Amino acid sequence: MDDTRIRFGDVPWGAVIRVGLIGAAVAIFLCLVGIVPVFHTRPLIKDVISLGQTSVVLALLATGLVTARTADMRGTLSVLPGAVAGAIAGAGLTALVILGEVINVRAVFLNASPLLYGILTFGSGIAGSWIAIVIGAVLGAAGSVGARLPTSSRRPLTTFVLTLLMGGLFAGILRTAMLSTPLAGLGRLLFAPLGLTIVGAIVAVIAFVGASELFHYTRVRDRVNGMAPAQQRLVTWPLLAIAAFAVLMLPHALGPFVAQVIALVALYVLMGLGLNITLGLAGLLDLGFVAFFAVGAYTVALLTGTSEFGIADWPFWAAIPFAVLFAMVFGAILGLPILGIRGDYLAIATLGFGEIIRILAGSDLLSPWLGGPHGILNVPKPIAVQPTHFLAGPNQIYYIAIACAVLIAFVAWRLRGSRIGRAWLSIREDEDVAEALGVNLVQTKILAYVLGAGFAGLGGGIFASLVGSIFSSSIQLFVSINVVAIVVVGGMGSIPGAVLGALFLIGVPELFREFSEYRFLFYGAALILMMLYRPEGLMPTRFAAREVHLESQELGADTVVAAPTEST
Amino acid sequence: MPQLVAKGVTKRFGGLVAVRDLDLEIEPSSIVSVIGPNGAGKTTLFNCIAGWYKIDDGKIEFEGQAIDKLRRDQISRLGIARTYQNIRLFAGMSAIENVLVGQHHFLKTGWVGAVLRTPAVRVEEEKAHEEALRLLQFVGIRGHGRSQASELPYGDQRRLEIARALSTQPRLLLLDEPTAGMNPAETRKMTEFIRRLRDELGITILLIEHEMRVVMDISERITVLDYGEKIAEGTPREIQTNPRVIEAYLGRGAAQAGTTVSDATNEAAASEA
C-alpha cells in the first residue's frame, strides 16, 4: 500500500456519474413499474421493511457496489465514489417526487401516485424529497464497502442478504406448512403472515450464515475430492439414497400446494427431457412442442373422460400408451414435411404447427368432438382414492410424473451413448458433415422429433389427468416457449439440467403466484440475466460448458484487435 | 478400369461457371492431385464429387455407378470420404465419438435396442469402439480419444479428421489441403502418412494441395485447373515443365523465363508470408 490517500482528481468521475445515473434509472423504473408502491403492502420483515422498499434498497446498494468495482480506489476516501453514485441514484428519486409535484406524471404512468410519493418521502411530502439523496449516499457507501471486503467476510454478508430475501419471500409458504404441525408456535414466532418477524429475521440469519460458514460448499467438496474413490462412494451413495427418499416424501411434507407445484414441475421436467432429445441432442429448434402435448392431453381426455365427450371410458393406464402413440404419429406426419427445412426456418414452421393445433382445438370446427373452449371435463385420476389418502390429488400425479421423468432420463441417457445419440449430436454440431459421413439426415431427425413428440404426448396425457380436464385455453404458445427455455437454461443436452431448468422456470414462478403480473416481469429479467451470466446453462454437460466459455473468450479476443484468423 | 470417371462436369453459380466441362479419370489405388490457383474450382470439384453440389451438366461415376444424383450420405456409403479445407470436426464431441459417427451406417442398433442395450448391441458397440481406437492408433493420436475434439492441437485435428473419414471405410478419399497450416516437419509427416494410407489400405487418394513439394513428392498424376477448366494433366514431371501451367501460376513472363511450377509457387508463398 503505497499511498493510502486518494486525491479527489484521481476518481474517474465520469464513470461514477454514469453508474449513478444508471442506478437512478433503475430506481425510477422500480417505482414507475409499480414494484415499489404495490409491494409496499408486502412486508419483508414485519414492521421493519417492506418488499417495495427492499427493491429500492437493493438497487442503491448495487449502485455503490458497481461503482466500487468500476472506480477501484483504495484508502480512507474510497467510499466516496460509491456514496456519490448512490446519492445520484437517490437524487433520481427526489427528482421523480418533485416532477410529480409540478406536472401530472400520473396521466402517463399510473403508479406515480400519492402513495408512491408518500413511500419515497416517508410521508413528509415534497419537503422530505431530499431524504432519498441521503439514503442513497449512505447505501451507496455501504455497497462500496461491501465490494471491498475480503471474500471471507463478504460471503457471510451475501448469505445474510439472500437469507433475509428468501426467508421473507417464502415466509407465507413456510408458515402455512408449519401451522398444521406441532411447530405451529415456532412458525408464528419466526414468520408473520407475510414476511419474517424480527425474531425470525435474526434467527434465520444466524442459522444460515453459521451453517454456510461451517459447511461451506467448496470446503466440503475439497474434502470429498481428497478421499479415495471407495470412500467417496461411501459418502455419495447414502447421500443419494437420502436424496431419493426426500424426493419421494416431498409432497407429503410440504402439503398439497407444493405437491401440485412440484407435480407441475415434474411434468415440465418430463417434457424438458423430451425436448432435450429433439433440441438438446439433435439440435432441432421446435417451437411447437405444445402441439404434441395437446394430442396427448386430448387423447387421454377423450379415452378416459366420463363427460359427454368421452368416447371409451378407459382407465388412464390403458389410454396413456395411445396418447404417446398418437403424439408420435402426429410427430411423424408433421415432421416429415418440415424436417428438410433448416435452422430457424424449422423453428417458425414448428411454431406454425403449434399454433395450428392450438387454434383447431378451440375452433367451432372441432368443438363437437373436442369441446372447444368449454373443454372436456371429468377426466379421472389414474388411481381413484379418498381425499385423505396417501395418493390423493396431485400426489399420485407427482409420482407418475417423476417415474416417467426417470424413465425418459434413462431412455435419453441410453440413446445418447448409442449410435443414434452420436448421430444426433453430429447433426447438431454440423449437419452437412454428418450427412457426408453417411448419416441419413431426414431419418435421424425424424426419430428425434418423433421421440420428443411422444414424450410431449406423455406429458400432455398426465397433464389432463392432473387438472382433471382439458381446455383449448391450456394449449398455449407459452408452453412451447417454456419448454425450450427449460432446455437452454438447464444446459443443452444435459439431463440434470432439464430438472434444474424446470424447477427454476416453472417451480419458482408458481411459488410466486401471489406476485401475479410481476412474475412475468421477473421471469423475463431472469431469462436475460441467466443468458448473460451463465449462457451454458445451470448444469451444462461437460463439453458444452467449455465450448461456450471458449467462444466467449474468442469474442473477447476479436473485439479487441479483430485479428485475422489465419495468419500463416 | 478407372475407379472414378467424371465427364463434362459443369457447375455454375448464377453467372459464374466454377467448373467447366471437366473430364477426370482416376485409377484405383493411385494418388492424384488437383492443383491450380485460388478460385480455380478445386474445392467445387470436390463438392461435386462428394455430393455437396448438384452438377449442372455432365456425369460422375464411381466404380461404374452414377453418383451425381445421390445424396451425400448415399455417396459416403458407396465408399467416398472427404476432409475439409477448414477443419470441420464435431467440436463438442470427443475424438473417439467423432470417429464413431463415421461408422454410423455399419451399425445396426435401432432405438429400441439402444435403450434396452441388448447383448447384441453391446457386442456391436464394443467392436465399433475397438475399430475407432484402431483408427486413432493408425493416425497416431491414440490416447486422445476422450479429449474434446476442439481441444486437440491443430495437427491432431487434421489427423482426427482423416481418421473420421477412414471410419466410413472409403475406397476413395478426398483430401482438401491436408497440410494447410503445418510447419515443414509436420508436413513431411503428413506426406508420409498419406502415402501409407494408399500403401497399407489400398485407398485411392484425390488431393487438393498448395504445397508443391508435397504434390510433386507423392502424386502419381496431377490435374491442373484454372478458371474452372482443366488446363493440364500428367505426371509431376510433365506438369512441372508444362508452359500453360507456369503461365497460369505466374503469368506469361515467367513461363518464358523457364521457371518450374514448384519454384514459382514456393516463392509466391514466401512473399505472402
Next chain:
Amino acid sequence: MYARVMERITDVAIAGVLWGFRIAVVLLVVVGSALTLGGGRHSAESWLSLIVSGAVLGSIYALIALGYTMVYGILRLINFAHGEIFMAGTFGGYFVATALSGIGFLNLNPITSIISVVLMMAGAIVVSVTLALLVERIAYRPLRNAPRLVPLISAIGASFFLQYTFRGFFGPGIYAYPTVGILDAQVPLGIEGFRVKWIDVLVIVSAVVMMAGLFLFVQRTKLGTSIRAVSEDKATAALMGIDVNRAIVMTFAIGAAMAGAAGVLYGLIFRQVYFFTGFVPGIKAFTAAVLGGIGNIPGAMLGGIFLGQVEGVGPTLFLSGLGVPSPNQLRDVIAFTMLVLVLIFRPSGILGERVAQRA
C-alpha cells in the same frame, strides 16, 4: 441388406407424405375456392374490400417484418422482442396523439392533422428506437458470439420483460387512439359497396414509401453498404475497416424506427393499444419475414403483403365454400399452412437467399 431396404422404404414413404401434403393443401385451396366462387355469396366489391384490408394488414406486417429480417440478416438472431418494440411505438404515438388532441390541435384543420400524424410518428420512432437500442445493448450485445439459442432465449426474456414493464407502467387497460377526422373519411371512389378510407391509403402508401426508402438506403448509401457487408461476413467486414458495432446498432435502430412508424399506423387504423398489442403482430411479422426469405428486405415486404392477403381473403375464399363453421377463426391456420407449404417448395422463403453451403 435389410437395413438398406428399410431405409429405401422410409425414403419413399417420406417422399410420399411430402407429396401428399402438397397435393392435399393445393386441392383444399382449389376446391374450396371453386366452391366459394361458384356459390357466389360474395360480390366483387366485397372481394375488393377484403383485398384492401388484407393489403393494409399486410403493409403493417411488412413494416414490422423489416426489423426482424434486418436483425436476422446481420446477427442470425430471431429478435423476439421486436413485437414489443412495435407495441412501445404504438404507445408513444398514443401519448403524442392524446396530448395533441387535448390542446385541440389534432383535428383543428387538415394541415394540423397531417402535422399531428407526423409528430406522432416522430414520437413513436423515438420511443421505439430508444428501447430497441437499450435491448440491444443489455440483452444482445454481450451474447453476440454465444451459441445460437442463447440470444434467442435472451430475446424471449426481453419480450416478457418489456410486455410486463408496459403493463406495470400503464396498467392492463386498453388505451384508445383519438380519431383523426380527415383520415377517417371515405375516399370518393364512386363504386357502390366498396369503400376505402384515407387511412387505408395512408397506410399502404407510407408503407411502400418507407420500404422503398429503406431499400434505396441499404443499396445506395455508404452506411447501407456497410450493413450489407456485415450481414455477409462480420469478420471480413471488420478487416475492411467497417465498424461492425455501428452497423449492428444502425440495423436495430432502422428496424425499430420502421416498427415505431408501423405502430402509429396500426394505432390510427385499429385504434387500440395495450401491453399485449405487440405479441400477435410480432409473431405474424416474423412469419412474414420467413415467408419472404428471412434476411432479405424485399422478401419481408413481399412476405408481409402475402400474409396479409392470405389472412384477409384466405378464410373466406378457401373455407367458406367447404361449409367450415366460423372460417375466420381459422385464419391463422391458413396462414401457417401456407407458410409450411411455401417452405416445403422453397425451403428458404419466396425470395430467400440461397442457403449458404459452406465447403
Next chain:
Amino acid sequence: MRNTLRWSAVLTGMLLVLAACQPASSGSPGQSTAESASAAASVDAAAVCAADEAGCVEIPSGEPLHIVFWGVLSGADSTLGEDSKRGVEIAIDDINNTLLGHDIQFSTEDGLCTPEGGNTAAQKLAADTTIAGLIGPSCTDESLGGMQTLYDAGMTTISSSATRAGLTVPDRPAEYAAFLRTAHSDYFQGRMVAEYLYNELGLKKLATVHDGSGYAKALAEVARTHFEELGGTITTGGDQAIAKTDTDMSAVLTAIAADPPDAIFFPVFIAGAGYLTDQAKDTPGLEDALLMSADGTFSPDYIKAAGPAALGHLISSPDTSKFAAGYQDFLAKHKAKYGGDPLSIFHAHAYDAATLVFAALEKVALTDADGTTFIPRTAYREALYASKDVEGLTGPLNCNASGDCGAPILAVYKVTAREVGPPVVWPPEAPIWAPEPDFYTK
C-alpha cells in the same frame, strides 16, 4: 462426481427442511393442536370446531384475518381480475381494514383465467389454513379447475364475474357447493338479449360472433337458441367466430353481410368488440344492422376502443342505475385510489362479494377469552348460502341454494353522444330497456 455431489447437497437441504415440517398426525386441515395454550377458555369454540366437519380457521389474537382474492391477474384478460380485485380492496377500506377485532390481511392469487391456473391457485389456497374468506375467481374456467380442491378443503369461494350458466344450476354436482356468485348467470343475459331484439324491437334476423372464449361462445349460443325459440331466424353465416387477438374484422363482417341480419350480437371482450363496432360501420350491407355486445364491454375502454362508431351501440349489462346509492361514492373512491375509471363491470359485484364474506364471517365467528377467533368452515359456508337481504352496491343480496347471490338486474344500454364524448363519460345515465321482474323467475 462434482455434479452428483452438488445434487446430493441440494436434496439433503430439502430433506432438512422437510424433516422440520413433517406433520405429526394426518389430521384434517385446521384441527390444529395449537389451541392447548388456551384450552380452558375455548371449550365452546373447541366444541364447535370439533363438530364442524371441515374444522375451523383460527386467528390468534393480534394476528390478521386473511382475505384472498383469486382470479386472472396476468395476461391479456387481466383487466377482469384487476377490476374485481379493486372492488374487494375498496370494500376492505370501507370497513377500515379491520374485522372481528383483527386487521385484515389481503392477498391475491393468480388464476390466469385457465383451468390449470385455477387448479394450482386452488391448491395453494387449500393449503393455507389461515384463509378466512375467499373471493373469486374471475373466470368460469378457473372455477371449474379449482372447484374440487376447494370443496375437499372445506373452503367456499364467491365469484364476482364467472357467469357461465352451468355453475349455478339447481342440479349441479356436489363439489359446486364450494362456489357462489354475485354475478348474474349468462342464461338470463343471453335470453334477455334475444327477448329484447325479437319482442321489443321486432327484429327477425340475428347473427352472432364469439371469440373462441368459453364466455362468449356460451353467451352467443344462449342468445341464438332463444332467438330461434321465439321465432326469429339466424342468418346464413350468422354464427361466426373471431380469434381473441384478431384486429382486422373485415372478413368476418363481409361474411355476415352476405346475408344481412337485422342485428349482430357479439358478446366478446373489449378489444374485439371495439374492432367489430368500428369496422362494421364500413362494411357495405351492415349499415343498418343493430350492433349489440354484452357485459364484457360495459366499460369506458370499450367506448374509447370503438370511437365515434360506438354511438347507438347496444350493451346488455347489469343495471347500474338500479345499483344502490353508494355506487357513486364507490366510483369516487375508485378514482382517488387508482387514478381512473373502473376497468370492467364487475367491481361492484366484487365489492358485494366481499360484503357477503364479511357478513358471514361475523355471523359464524367465535372468539375465546384470549381473543383467538375461530371460524368453523362448514358453518361459514352455510352462512353464505343463508345470506338474506344484505345491502350491496348492486342491490339487495340474497343467496339461493344453487349459489346465486346477486339479483340479476340486467338491462339494455344504448350508447349516446353523452358517453361518446369527447371526453368519454361513464357510466351511461340509465338503461333504455329492462325486462319485467318476472323474467328471472320464468
